Amino acid sequence: MWRADDRRFIFVTGKGGVGKTTVSAALARALAGRGKRVLIAMCNAKERVSSMFASPPVGPDIVTVAPGIWAVNIEPEHAFEEYGRMVLKVPGLYRVVFHNKYIRSFLPAVPGLSEWAMLGKAWFHTTEVDEQGRPRFDVVLLDAPATGHGLDMLRVPKVIVEIVPPGILRRDAELAWKMFTDPRQTAVLVVSLPEELPVTETLELVAAIDDDLRLPLGALVVNGVLPVLFSEDEARALSTALDTEAGDRAGPSTPAREGVAAAARRAVEERSQAASLARLTGGTDLPRILLPYLFEDAATPAAIERLSAQF
Ligand SMILES: Nc1ncnc2c1ncn2[C@@H]1O[C@H](COP(=O)(O)OP(=O)(O)O)[C@@H](O)[C@H]1O
Ligand SMILES: [Mg+2]
Numbered sequence: 001m002w003r004a005d006d007r008r009f010i011f012v013t014g015k016g017g018v019g020k021t022t023v024s025a026a027l028a029r030a031l032a033g034r035g036k037r038v039l040i041a042m043c044n045a046k047e048r049v050s051s052m053f054a055s056p057p058v059g060p061d062i063v064t065v066a067p068g069i070w071a072v073n074i075e076p077e078h079a080f081e082e083y084g085r086m087v088l089k090v091p092g093l094y095r096v097v098f099h100n101k102y103i104r105s106f107l108p109a110v111p112g113l114s115e116w117a118m119l120g121k122a123w124f125h126t127t128e129v130d131e132q133g134r135p136r137f138d139v140v141l142l143d144a145p146a147t148g149h150g151l152d153m154l155r156v157p158k159v160i161v162e163i164v165p166p167g168i169l170r171r172d173a174e175l176a177w178k179m180f181t182d183p184r185q186t187a188v189l190v191v192s193l194p195e196e197l198p199v200t201e202t203l204e205l206v207a208a209i210d211d212d213l214r215l216p217l218g219a220l221v222v223n224g225v226l227p228v229l230f231s232e233d234e235a236r237a238l239s240t241a242l243d244t245e246a247g248d249r250a251g252p253s254t255p256a257r258e259g260v261a262a263a264a265r266r267a268v269e270e271r272s273q274a275a276s277l278a279r280l281t282g283g284t285d286l287p288r289i290l291l292p293y294l295f296e297d298a299a300t301p302a303a304i305e306r307l308s309a310q311f
Helices: 020-033 049-053 076-087 093-098 101-109 113-127 147-163 169-182 198-212 232-243 255-283 301-308
Strands: 009-013 037-042 063-066 069-074 139-143 186-192 217-225 287-293
Touching: 009 020, 009 113, 009 147, 020 037, 020 049, 020 069, 020 139, 020 186, 020 217, 020 232, 020 287, 020 301, 037 113, 049 069, 049 093, 049 217, 049 301, 076 113, 113 139, 113 147, 113 169, 147 169, 147 186, 169 232, 186 255, 198 217, 198 255, 217 255, 232 255, 287 301
Parallel strands: 009 139, 009 186, 037 069, 037 139, 186 217, 217 287
Antiparallel strands: 063 069
8 A cells, every 4th residue: 555645745747638637636635634735736737726626726826725735836937036036045136147138048948947947846845844844835746747747857856966066956956856766755656547558658657767767656546447337248248249139230229229339338448448457567566546537527626535535
């Protein structure tokens, strides 16, 4: 059994559309329900977290979206400036630097700098403390950007640690990388769907995180799992029925024939889902968390609440 509760930083990765934001929201809901203060950090995303929590829109400043849950939609430029303000403590100096036309056009073009601005900001929020010296947030959930599954982003601090000369940038990247590589503090969650292509991509992603980046994997979240309605025997019977009178597609359409055809299609989908799940189990020994496919809109507080039960 995998527990997210003691981690300070959780990356939610996976291909676009598999349900990363939904998973981030559901996990945040579960953790907040157990008394954690959770920050959901999105990366310059078309945010839908506000509909998941029925909250006002989430922009580049942190807002409360539910009891115990905060959210921010990090914009690289905004994050640069914040960072600049912290690093260049001399009042007004950051303005000279960050409002300089040359620097403004140059910064976003530095490879990885936008990624680091966003990731670095998310990490920075793990270091903040309140007046009592308690962490401002118990855990930061990073809803990774879709491109490159967010792996491009995760590579940046590693590269900075390896090649950037000593200084503030390198010091922060080192601190962040130390947290990201520590399995007691960080976990990477990989979100997938129980379908052939997503499973192949997920296994590649898991291998890249494990072998290449060497970051601590937490669990595999399989999203959109259909409840199994038909046994193997029933699936076979349905497929046979399709070839007989009851399901004969050449014959006139009757409710009975339609019913058999729909059931047979569903049984086929279930078999293919079972095969995909088996491939995932065979390909990695990570703990698995299965989230049901919801037939209603998944971006509502009720749906998020329901999914949160799996965490
Ligand atoms: N378990 C689910 N059942 C049904 N729909 C889902 C489920 N999880 C996500 N969705 C829907 O799928 C779409 C993509 O989910 P989202 O979390 O935005 O993916 P990502 O952040 O990876 O791009 C959204 O419309 C979302 O509401
Ligand atoms: Mg998303």
